[in-house]
Structures are given as structure tokens and as C-alpha cells.
Amino acid sequence: MIKKKFNVNRSDQPHAPTPNLRLRVAYGGLRYEISVNSIATFGEVKKVLTAEIGLQANEQRLIFRGKERENGEYLDRCGVKDRSKVILMQDPSSIERRFIEMRRNAKIQSAHRAISDVSMEIDKLTEQVSAIEKSITDGVKVPEVQITTLIEMLMRQAIKLDGISADGDATAQKNLQGKRVQKSVEALDVLKISNGKIKPAVVTTKWETFDPPPNMSPWELFD
Structure with missing residues (x-):
């Protein structure tokens, strides 16, 4: 069980003290417990769950008492009590x-x-x-x-x-x-x-570059 406390206030009553509710959220085989104000909306609960599990708000579907709840619906007006159970499902289109x-x-x-x-x-x-x-x-x-x-x-x-x-x-x-x-x-x-355009290098043989010793006739080389 993972427990975290989050406070969410209804914007039109910023100074009114409101009680916190502990919600038990079932997401597949996982179980979470979060704390929110009783006058929070289901859309605000989704934001809390985004921080908790990483699933974006537009990818979430929240089911309470067998009915999917809209983002603008308030918890207290839908009958959510302390330790009420809410089912979280991932939107099929988001999976795709x-x-x-x-x-x-x-x-x-x-x-x-x-x-x-x-x-x-x-x-x-x-x-x-x-x-x-x-x-x-x-x-x-x-x-x-x-x-x-x-x-x-x-x-x-x-x-x-x-x-x-x-x-x-x-x-x-x-x-x-x-x-x-x-x-x-x-x-x-x-x-x-x-x-x-480059001409290949010409390789000369040794006999073409051989010069006879001084004072020796070229014919004497073949004796």
C-alpha cells in the first residue's frame, strides 16, 4: 500500500476549511491510497494520480459506484466518503x-x-x-x-x-x-x-646505366 497526502481546494472557496478524504484507488493489480479534499473534483484526483503513477490525466478513466466520472464532478456531490474505493482504468485509445x-x-x-x-x-x-x-x-x-x-x-x-x-x-x-x-x-x-594524364614511371635496367671503368675499352668487358 502506497500512501501520500495531497491537498486540493475548490477554487471558489479558498478560505473555507475542508476535511480530507482518504481514497483507495485500484489500478489493475496495484493499490494506492491518496488524500484529497472532499470538495476536489475527479479531474483534480487525476492530477494527483499522474504524480503518483505517471499516467497522464487524459489517459485515465475513474470509476466510482460503477460509473465513469467526468473531470468536473465533485467528490462530495457524488457521495465519495472517507476510504471510498475508486477504480482507475487506462483509456484504451491511449494504450494504442x-x-x-x-x-x-x-x-x-x-x-x-x-x-x-x-x-x-x-x-x-x-x-x-x-x-x-x-x-x-x-x-x-x-x-x-x-x-x-x-x-x-x-x-x-x-x-x-x-x-x-x-x-x-x-x-x-x-x-x-x-x-x-x-x-x-x-x-x-x-x-x-x-x-x-600521369605518365607511368620508366624503370631502367642495370646494364643500361652501367658505365665501363676508366681507361678500359668497352670491348674488354666481354673478354
Whole structure:
């Protein structure tokens, strides 16, 4: 049994002394006991119960003597006495709304996790793009297959992003990662052109660079 005391006064009689009533509230398998003024309304009782159990007032239905009571009805005028029993039920429509909200939140969290995974892969790929850009800027020719493979890997991440169903903030994150992929692919397309203009390094053999010793005829090297 949980006991708490709450005082609620009728607004049109702020200075009139009013007795407190102890209400026994049954909510499913739980039992609560609260203290309110006898001239409180059932709407005010709902506010007390919101603080007690966390269920919002618009989600509550209060049953007294087999009848659902309206927010504006006063306890004393409805015959509520000390230790009277009131049944609290959750409004069915609010249960459905909460279920929908829970599913929506779960969907958003799942989208955030999926986008985060793709983002980490894109981070790795953009590092490779930077490495290729540095090589080409330094005049070092990069194998073309390395560039085309990297483009394909980036496009796979773009496909993954397209398959993620996102709402709210997740949509913004999804779009941001999509722009990163697009920017990297465009950069590689430009680098591919620059890379094609770089002449491959010519490797010479040792005999082409070998000079005969001084005072020795080149023909003497073959004796």
C-alpha cells in the first residue's frame, strides 16, 4: 500500500476549511491510497494520480459506484466518503497511442544505428579517397582498378542508405551521409581523369646505366 497526502481546494472557496478524504484507488493489480479534499473534483484526483503513477490525466478513466466520472464532478456531490474505493482504468485509445509511439521510437532508434554503421564505413572509404588524391597530386600514378573499386564500394554504401527507412532527425543524418558519398564519388571521377594524364614511371635496367671503368675499352668487358 502506497500512501501520500495531497491537498486540493475548490477554487471558489479558498478560505473555507475542508476535511480530507482518504481514497483507495485500484489500478489493475496495484493499490494506492491518496488524500484529497472532499470538495476536489475527479479531474483534480487525476492530477494527483499522474504524480503518483505517471499516467497522464487524459489517459485515465475513474470509476466510482460503477460509473465513469467526468473531470468536473465533485467528490462530495457524488457521495465519495472517507476510504471510498475508486477504480482507475487506462483509456484504451491511449494504450494504442502509446503502442504506436513505442513502435515509432524503436523504428527511429533502429534507423540511427543503421545510419551510424554506414557512416563508419564511409569514414574508412573517404580516408582511401584522400590517400589516392595525395598520390595523384604528388604525380604518382594509381592503378585505375583501385579507383573504380573504391567507387563501387561507395555506391554500395549509397544503396544501403536508400534501404534505411528514416523519420525525424534520422532523415537529416541519412541525407548527410548520402551527400558524403556523392562528394567522394565525384572527387574520384575527377581524380580518375587526372590520373590518366600521369605518365607511368620508366624503370631502367642495370646494364643500361652501367658505365665501363676508366681507361678500359668497352670491348674488354666481354673478354
